Amino acid sequence: MFEYAPAPESRDIVDIRPSYGLFINGEWVDSLGDEREKTINPATEEVLSEFAIASDADVDRAVSAARKAYESVWGRLPGRERAKYLFRIARLIQERARELAVLESLDNGKPIRESRDVDLPLVAAHFFYYAGWADKLGYAGFGRRTADGQSGADPRPLGVAAQVIPWNFPLLMLAWKIAPALACGNTVVLKPAETTPLTALAFAEICRQADLPPGVVNIVTGAGATGQALVGHPDVNKVAFTGSTEVGRMIARTVAGSGKKLTLELGGKAANIVFEDAALDQAVEGIVNGIFFNQGHVCCAGSRLLVQESIETELLDALKRRLATLRLGDPLDKNTDIGAINSAAQLAKITSLSEAGEQEGAERWSPSCPIPEKGFWFPPTLFTGVAQSHRIAREEIFGPVLSVLTFRTPAEAVEKANNSPFGLSAGVWTEKGSRILWMADKLRAGVVWANTFNRFDPTSPFGGYKESGYGREGGRHGLEAYLDV
Amino acid sequence: MTEPGRLAVRKTYKLYIGGAFPRSESGRSYAVTSSKGDFLANASRASRKDARDAVSAARKAFPGWSGATAYNRGQILYRIAEMMEGRRAQFVDEVVAADGVSARKAGELVDAAVDRLVWYAGWSDKIGVIQGAANPVAGPYFNLSTSEPTGVVAVVAPQEGPLLGLISVIAPVIVTGNTCVVVASERAPLPAITLAEVLATSDLPGGVVNLLTGRLAELAPWLASHMDVNAVDLTGCPEELAVSCEQDAAENLKRVLRPSGKVDWLAEPGIERMTAFLETKTVWHPIGV
Known part of the structure; x- marks a missing residue:
């Protein structure tokens, strides 16, 4: 680094x-x-x-x-x-x-x-x-x-x-x-x-x-x-x-x-869906932007990563390498990627949901990341082995915590993505145009980002x-x- | 001794659920009378279980109907109009009995109902153009907003206008791809069941429209609080019931349509009844080589 x-x-x-x-x-x-x-x-x-x-x-x-x-x-x-x-x-x-x-x-x-x-x-x-x-x-x-x-x-x-x-x-x-x-x-x-x-x-x-x-x-x-x-x-x-x-x-x-x-x-619990043919480096950037932008305090955050089974290892390795380079600290520093959690109450909520993730059997990982002594901080965190029934797959954490699930077929990806009472946003990563349009059509969400994530513009309607x-x-x-x- | 006249074969009025005509699972019925108070028929008195079914x-x-092409949905709505036209006389008789209007007035109302369906049929592949947009975002992105149906809509049909009012609340819901559960006018439910017979023979897939007859105060709260219903149209609810239904609907953030004031069912309706049950989806994609 x-x-x-x-x-x-x-x-x-x-x-x-x-x-x-x-x-x-x-x-x-x-x-x-x-x-x-x-x-x-x-x-x-x-x-x-x-x-x-x-x-x-x-x-x-x-x-x-x-x-x-x-x-x-x-x-x-x-x-x-x-x-x-x-x-x-x-x-x-x-x-x-x-x-x-x-x-x-x-x-x-x-x-x-x-x-x-x-x-x-x-x-x-x-x-x-x-x-x-x-x-x-x-x-x-x-x-x-x-x-x-x-x-x-x-x-x-x-x-x-x-x-x-x-x-x-x-x-x-x-x-x-x-x-x-x-x-x-x-x-x-x-x-x-x-x-x-x-x-x-x-x-x-x-x-x-x-x-x-x-x-x-x-x-x-x-x-x-x-x-x-x-x-x-x-x-x-x-x-x-x-x-x-x-x-x-x-x-x-x-x-x-x-x-x-x-x-x-x-609220939201957006699925960010990565297919095996996706441009992997871009997808990794998109996943990072999706869940770690603004410390994950984003209603449309891509908090559920759905990755196609065939590339799970490769993608997670790349993602972990990338997370290790994120800089957490002084919000006013121009090099900072991850700032402070907004309040003690929010930090407590993120902490308790993350603990629930571990208790329910998901595997927790964070890069080694020095935490400032004062203030409210939470390191970028990802959970693997997450089941759809886990609280970290269902509830909005509103923090820098990513839950990783896998799928095999496009139909399964849609099924899992839509398996949520929320429907604010979703992400799709694939190089196949017809699949993007098919997925965009099936996802029950107000905003679908394809090969990008967390884009906003005053001309573009937003809502769930x-x-x-x-x-x-x-x-x-x-x-x-x-x-x- | 005079020759007895031929005894009419009466119709059993049942519910319409999933394309079939079951009686209420509760075994209950209630007597429906004409505007003059004469007995017309026993209608099914649907239960909570019927509403959930x-x-x-x-x-x-929903997946099949919302996934059908707009052209196909338009043709099916037009087909419903064709089938209604063929049963015009029967509808006129039922409206006369229910509303106590003259046969001529009833004829106008039935004609308006058929024309209303034709009007909505044409919207199927046009509402998306009116509601959608290609948004000029400040960056190299393709950005497109389209409208999609909200899902399952519970509709409380107006108590007055047992046919025209009914058609005017069902057509805008289904033309865009929603499916619905409709509570027919409690006082005058018979035209609704005859309409169900039309729907069943109009290539409309079973389950797109489901019709319940019975006590509104009993059925509406179950539908308004049902967690798998996405929206409610409370047009036919009296004030007090509508407010409590609106509160129930908050539980899973149902979209609620509750028109203010009295609706003139003969006037051209506008697109509000369609847009109330549409969602806007916006898709982004980068532009690049």
Whole structure:
């Protein structure tokens, strides 16, 4: 393994306040409750800042600010004007990209290489993409008819959107939620995850720099109770959630019967299927990217490797050689491949599921990999001899843990891949074109990556089948979630 | 003494599950009356077990039906329309009895039902073009979104419009490749069973449409909470039942269709009933030499 000199990105570029309030109606306000929480750097356990836990009354204030902004300004603004605000935001994000990338890596623990090269470019692209839709909604293929069967006006927004996002891609998930909502003419109240509030709070500043009218975007920080108050608020018209299937179920139950439009982007247990004729080196890179990107904190992670029996040994040898070269450590170091696990709680979950894997009889392997003394870390891990009934083959681990299973025929690969209540994504590696298309057709998953993995683009719809949720984010399809159609 | 008139041969109305016509396994039935209150027939009163059998038949039929070509599905829907046209008189009689409308009005409703099927038949190989997309991603990748059927859909048919309403909820579900379990109008289930006889003779594979008659309040919750059902259409559910079904449906994240307000079944329906039961799949592949 090559020696690398440390190459840390400077954190001087970020300016973190010791304490944050809530962003409601364009202003920073103190919470009406007195609960506060600290957010820490998961790589060092150093406290970064303190933020408010929004109370029910805070949520209520934020929703009424959003309602007022919707009725008095944003809902009436011509699409071309909304578009210009979104373009402005996209540009501000580009201008402050490095700062936001560093902030994201500090708060989340992901390697700077990923926040800088993946998250931030996608965040800006997402705003840029939906900005362009804001004045073209009449061409999007929705709302063709009115009651009298005549060609109708442009489709209408829904009103106030309640959005709850996870900690794995804090700013990117914010972009996926806010950009289409605003483009369609809705106003939003967004709750970032309790372990990663900082980039959302920085985004609030960007809204101010963009002169976005007050109340169009409101950011309320908090944990589960704040999220519950938000999605259950009677004056909300739309609920969008990205997170675990367990919480998704609760939200679906809460929203039932309310008439609120709901989209859910939930868990996954993707199969990454490698056939014997695959380009092996590329497949190894794809497998690594599939499960170790972002420490495996990815809902569409390729967490089940299905390898054709005839190449199992060869592929696993190559994979282990590659894993031995992954560098785990300081997220701000530009050479780091694997950063910190986002929280102690998540580390405990990964640890306990991995132990279950061993107890149920699978064989565990990790490269020798020095673990920093402070912070939350988990080495890249793979399990062989995994049966479909094992918990590590069924449950979402949301960490850098790969379960390896084998198959003999394409039909068996499909059977095993689809044997999951989830259906978010899948990967196929083969040089045979007709087999790719056959597999893509049979896999019950919302995204199929063939000879690649974990690619994202604002023009490309993303979302799951079955218990991975419903609705799509990205592309023309992503507009439907925020229009009254 | 006058010559007695010929005694009519009455029909036994049964369930339609997996292409067969079983009675309810529970042995139960209930009396169906006309709009005037006259006895028409005893319909089967389906049980939880019947509902589960129907779901399992629908699941079994899903790979074949969703895997059929769109052209083939379109032809079969058109074939259903042909078979209905041939039984027009029978349907008219049943709608008159069930709804108490004039024969002329009933004729219009039956015609509209046949035309609705023809309308949907044509969508089979077109909805994908409207819903799909080749996405211009910023990189050397081929990126294609296509629509696929959601799976097994439980449909609560509207209580009013025992034929037109029924056709209007079944056709959009199956034309895209879903299979379904339908709970017929509780009050007026007889046209549904006659429709099942049409379906059974229209080249529609057994299990694609399964029809249950019986008590809605008894059947709907089982279907809404069934873990092998992927979506529910609650059109025919009264408010309170619909809310509890929606809550049950959350357990495995079923897609839920619940139209707001009263539906005008005679108006052109739009594509919403199809898109409610479609999934979007996006496939990526690198471009290179």
